[in-house]
Amino acid sequence: MMLEGWSLWMEAEHTTIMVSILVATVTIFVGYKWLMKIAMRGKPPLPPGPRGLPLLGNLPFVEPDLHIYFSKLSKKFGPIFKIQMGTKIYVVINSASLARKVLKEDDEIFANRDPPAAAIAETYGGGNILWRPNGPEWRNLRKVLIREMMSKTYFDASYGLRRREVREMVKEIYAKVGSPIKVRNHMFLISLNVVMGMLWGAPLDEDKKHNVGLELVPFIEEAVDLLGKPNISDFFPILAPLDLQGIVSKMLKIRLRFDNIFESVIAIKKSTKTSNQSKDFLQILLELMQQEDEKMLFSMTNIKALLLDIISATTETSSTTVEWVMTELLKNSDIMKKVHEELERVVGNEKIVEECDINQLHYLQSVVKETMRLHPVGPLLIPHSPSVSTTIAGYTIPKGSSVFINVWSIMRDHETWKNPLKFQPERFFEHPEIGDYRGNNFNYLPFGSGRRICAGINLAEKMVMNVLATLLHSFDWKVENATNLNSSEKFGIVVRKLDPLMAIPTIRLPTLEQYY
Template identity: 50%
Template sequence: MESDSDVGTIGPSSVVVTLSLVALWFAWLYYKRSDSNARLPPGPRGLPLVGNLLSLDPELHSYFAGLAHTYGPIYKLRLGTKLAVVITSPSLARQVLKDHDVIFANHDVPAAGLAATYGGSDIAWTPYGPEWRMLRKVCVLQMLSKTTLDSVHDLRRKQVLRTVGFFYGRVGSPVNVGERTFLNTLNVVTNMLWGGTVREEAAGLGREFREVISKITELLAKPNVSDFYPGLARFDLQGVVKQMEVIVKRFDAIFEKVIDQRLKMEKEEGSKDFVSFLLRLKDKGDSKTVLTMTHIKALFMDMITGGTDTSSNTIEFAMSEVLNKPEVLEKIHQELEAVVGKDSIVEESHIHKLPYLYAVMKETLRLHPVLPLLIPHCSSETCTVGGYTIPKGSRVFVNVWAIHRDPSSWENPLEFDPTRFLESKWDYSGSDFKYFPFGSGRRICAGIAMAERMVMHSLATLLHSFDWKLPQGEKLDISEKFGMVLKKKIPLVAIPTPRLSDPALYE
């Protein structure tokens, strides 16, 4: 089957190519001339027109970390006509994300990101300003507040119990843990979004979402000519935007269906899900910057794409690291038995009484941060970082993956050791730039509280309800695959065995 991006169907004419090359040459000369008047960071030499594009390694997080050993904790790369700056130290990360937070408050929006979020109407890509502040307030202070998350507790609990039942039905057989935790987090998110308001016919939508979310993530991370040469974006030479628009249409039809069904049920009182909450908030109209239906659908897209892969991958990495360390697993079991007991299932009320398991989650996010390079920032004006000039419009990568593995900050940095987070100052606030897995500053992740509940509850439940072992002859592999969201290169496949005393607890 031919791809949507087949060059034969979307390739530009020779005239367009010629004009584009001429334009790119002049752009290159302009950038080279502007560089001569500024003290830019050091960096590898690039080729005319393409800069350093041809030398990039697909595993960008480790590749960038390697370049830092040669060029230092701040260096530049030419990616087409775009200047990229890579930050690889806590002190420089502080300058970007705290000292100059307002200047770097915007994200560098890829063409695929705009297409995925209704022109950038979501919290991730909207430029810093009144509209972004309104969306941030809706997410952090209202939609993802403790009160709202508590109100949809039952929806999360039911889905976790269904997942336990799934694994119980496959006791003694190898199960793709990552695949199932992905489906679990997807169902938890969609249940919180609209699980209490739509009819049963909508329950099967999770399967459709699962097919396309990985494609969205893939397109967001795919190197795209439109991002390296903005002047060529209108031509969408690789068809990335076209492919994303096809996917978004599928999501949009689902969103429209869910919203329409909820509006038809408007007389029903006490609906406890996010779509009900957002529609009520929209109708209030008490904000100077109005929440629109487009904003609501863009926030849905954020929740589904940003709340599924991220949490499920963290759970899979944590499970893998724990199974690789029997002494860590033993400590987890001892803590769970003391707090929960083998005659009970884990509840969300237990998770704040599990400091060692919290340390496991934090150590997992240290070694395997969800977004290894965060979401690239963009300078809104020229400024100085680390004594170097960062021109306006530069793309700025903060390599949190490398910072979390810096031997000058962490003892035995490649060792999985949860005890380093026991009785320590480390948290998710982004205030210490040696450890900030969810980012920092104005653009810190809006979903930390939800991610913490989902990962902790799911991880505690899986490790308390079952013993896990690898299939005979299999070896555990914890290697990573780079993407906008970090993933395990080889999925975790393990065999569950019941641990609880009463089989009825699995029903």
């Protein structure tokens, strides 16, 4: 099932489960509270927060859209507060100054993760970059990814792949001119095509022998939904072996499908010999696995977890961002007009968009930045977890707690942003310095900051900008139903648009050759 929201705790169908929890954990809870009381003696207090019920904490009162709910609580309890969900303590940061403290000044302490049960199941025990704890193994994985796949050299080498897939997308949309299309799906598939091509040289193409892309789409979406679904196993870890909601079981089935695909591709790569110049990322990883370097130990599990990490993150975040940008442009015709004027000035109507044009499309870049400010795909980032108990703003943050950075709230702060609820790309166009999204400006953190900042920023930047510029240069767009343009969200680990954008393309360019 898709994410039903945090309000599931209030639904009658879960009464039996909640009673079971009560009976099974009351003794543990009392002992836990007693131990916490002893541990806190002589230390600063925990952050303030809403009062909860015995054992359940605040679970019955949590609202479905956590980022909005946390923003409301911050108005009452301040820029840092705690919320108890079951036996777990969650600390929420709602200000840029405290975000700086967590992500920069105390970055090493907060660089760990507290992975949910679904993530542990999906990623072979949390063996990927996203969930692996801070340490030598995590640093090695990240170093390999950035050096081998996110480098300028690798980007230059894969330019032809990205260009080919963008042109294929144009051709497919041209065949559907005049009919409504689901915008997000096209970005999802092109992202998947490109990332597979960069990983193992197998773009999504029906003429290819190993067409795995179409198989992956539903499993990626379901896995992302399961990661964002409230899970009893996370709030009451003692009950995790029971998997009462079946979330881990469902995730293991999804992982098995990925396993089958990865193993078939890996088997082919192991039997294929290529020159150093033509090796893809998977072949590089397989070579690292064969090396006997204690500082760079690689296992097959590491490789599979890393492949899954890259595929899931790239497709979900890029496609969601493009959908939000297109939604805002269709809602704001004056801004759409300015984007078209810039495209005509930089590219012209006699050519097609190329990657080299992107750096000159300053207004479109501002549109994307403003979209990420109002609609960050990860409004709470991925939770951080302190490796030791520490103090922030005079409050104790316990070791092993989960720390949310509410960037959704920070990027809508009235004290920092003028007219923060208004879609206004001019703020970034006129003052480019405020749009630094590489972790140095703590008022603007769509990709996070510190050690755990998103490793794929460069690829996301190229893909999102190139696809948007091409969609807007090649086609005019309209919607038949105004509900397509509402900004209602579907909360999860990635916050998607609740009602998928269905838009109708029409031709803008003068010659047929520009669509083939």
